[in-house]
Amino acid sequence: MPAILIVECMQEISSFNPVPSDYELFHIEEGEDLFQHRGRNTAIGGALSVLEATPGVTLIPTVAARADSAGILSAEGWARLSAQILDRVRAGVGGADAIYVSLHGAMGAVGEPDPEGWLLAQIRALAGPDRPIIISLDLHGILTERMIAQVDGIAVYHTYPHVDFADTGARAARLLLDRLTARRPASIVRAVIPALVRGDELITATGCYGDLIRECRRLEADGMVLAAGLMIGNPFTDAPELCSQVVLTTDDPLRGRAEAERLAAAFWALRHRMQGRLIGLSDAVAEARTLTGPVVFTDAADATSSGASGDSNAILRGLLAADYPGRVLAQIVDPQAAEAAHRAGVGAEIPVTLGGRMDPARFTPLEVTARVRLLSDGLTRLETMKTPLNAGRCAVLEFGTVTVVAMSLPAMLFDRAIYYANGLDPADFDLIVVKSPHTEHHMYDAWVTRNFNIDTPGSTSADLASLGHxxxxxxxxPLDPLTDFTPRATAHLRADRS
Incomplete structure (x- = not known):
């Protein structure tokens, strides 16, 4: 009766966000609380659906730590978090036959550029050489040599915008069960591609990146490899091994290397298409005036889901300067503004500044006089994953034709949850600001007239060369004028497995 230990540690950071994150940002579940993921679209939820349906399997739930994207994690926060995780793993690993670790892959901490690699090395030391360790990763993760050296297989998200959290966890669980019965360890084949990518062509349902992901899925479905992924990293997490890469788990390393090199060459050929196409703010405002029906202004440069501070007021400032006549709905992270509104109460008219406090090198506070329309605790659930969303105390502020949700915390804004939780329906407005590079199609693109990807400053700008890696x-x-590249895949086999 194999016993499977489950552990999770997930955060994505932007190295260019000047506001560090800390331990308090993490939502932590321990022990039996991990079973709350049953039926959820999360990696643990997907793994549970497979493991609990397998006769004879018992589970050892340890700890799941998850934080919204933010700036680099403080040294103190990482020390406390990692100690808590390892304490729980240490307490349960003695009874485990295998380990599943759910990770994002784009963490970063002060003094530790590869937290996931460090954590996996500690877990491997506790587990010893013979227990399989399988991990799952976001396709925006940064898979490192140290991570590869500890594990027996890797499952990677196949969708962007991400909707296959549970599917990835389920694939990881099936891979883990396979490795428990395998007669020999698998190889992990990696082909590194010196390219960073952004833009609409990364939408897997419609873009060229999706065609390559479908090739990965075909390799899995045909049994040519045990698992396949094409990771594009997070260009906002400036780390030594940041890159794009093909990652295969296979029992046939020779064939795996050939397939990895083929996919890497195809990706390289498409690198120019996979760059963000931006429009200047003044041009977008001018065009929006001519359109009937609502439009979206995408503020991907200040995307909290990518690790930005969320306090950019650049689009708001531009709309006010241009005297845009339509009804505007916007988001901003500004705990001081939210607190001032809570002190004043609903219906009050208050002078307030919006944004420009957390990233002062890029933004300055915007002074307005606003009416407090609604106050909330900022607690809701994400549309996609149904997991908790905490934006801290929120305030809906109105001035002129503009409605702004001021949040106290940089919550995930890749869906409409924060608007709905504050009594607002985006469909009631003419222009909606969305601080996320992409959302699922039905959320906005299915019904707006146009989605403008605005060229504004920010710590997650698609103008990658402007960030300062x-x-x-x-x-x-595209940081350098690189034209020549020949893929060379390497196969990694854990030497310490008996």
Whole structure:
């Protein structure tokens, strides 16, 4: 009766966000609380659906720590978080036959550029060489050599915008069960691609990146590999091994290397298409005036789901300067504004500044006089995953034709949950600001007249060369004029497995 230990640690950071994150940002579940993921669209939920349906399997739930994207994690926060995780793993690993670790892959902490690799090395030391460790990763993760050296297989998200959290967890669980009965360890084949990518072509349902992901799925379905992924990293997490890469788990490393090199070459050929196409704010406002029906202004440069601070007021400032006549709905992270509204109460008219406090090198506070329309605790659930969303105390502020949700915390804004939780329906407005590079099609693109990807400053700007990478390997497209690249895949087999 195999016993499977389950552990999770997930956060994505932007190295260019000047506001550090800390331990308090993490939502932590321990022990039996992990079973609350049953039926949820989460990696643990998907893994549970497979493992609990397998006769004879018992589970050892330890700890699941998850934080919204933010700035780099403080050294103190990482020390406390990692100690808590390892304490729980240490307490349960003695009875485990295998381990499933749910990770994002784009963490970063002060003094530790590869937290996931460090954590996996500690878990491997506790588990010893013979227990299989399988991990799941976001396709925006940064898979490192240290991570690969500890594990026996890797399952990677196949969708963007991400909707296959549970599916990825289920694939990881099936891979883990396979490795428990395998007669020999699998190889992990990796082909590194010196390219960072953004833009609409990354939408897997419609873009060219999706065609390559479908090739990965075909390799899995045909049994040519045990697991396949094409990771594009997070270009806002400036780390030594930041890149795009093909990652295969296979029992046939020779064939795996050939397939990885083929996919890497195809990706490289498409690198120019997979760049963000931006429009200047003044041009977008001018065009929006001519359109009938609602429009979206995408503020991907300040996307909290990618690790930005969320306090950019650049679009608001531009709309006010241009005297845009339509009804505007916007988001901003500004705990001081939210607190001032809570002190004043619903219906009060208050002078307030919006944004420009957390990232002052890029933004300055915007002064307005606003009416407090609604106050909330900012607690809701994400549309996609149905997991808790905490934006802290929120205030709906109105001035002129503009309605702003001021939040106290940089919550995930890749769906409409924060608007709905504050009594607002985006469909009631002419222009909606969305601080996320993409959302699921039905949320906005299915019914708006146009979605403008606005060229504004921010710590998650698609103008990657403007960010100032200092740590990642160079040369790197598009940071450098790199034209020549020949893929070379390497196969990794854990030498310590008996």
């Amino acid at each position: 200092r740590i990642c390997a160079r040369p790197m497209f």
